[in-house]
Amino acid sequence: MGKGDKRTRRGKIFAGSYGKSRPKHKAASFTPPAEEKKPARKTKAKE
DSSP: OOTTOTTSHHHHHHHTOOSSSSOSSOOOOOOOOOOOOOOOOOOOOOO
16 A cells, blocks of 8 residues: 555555546535525415
8 A cells, every 4th residue: 555556546646647546626516506585475365
């Protein structure tokens, strides 16, 4: 588990490769866009 092990982060840095333990781009966490809340419609009671 060192520079020679390609499955570890240090090994991937040493070998110059990418993968699960060393992704190229930071994984973006999903954040849904903020939606505006519409006021509830008031209905008249039926008689």
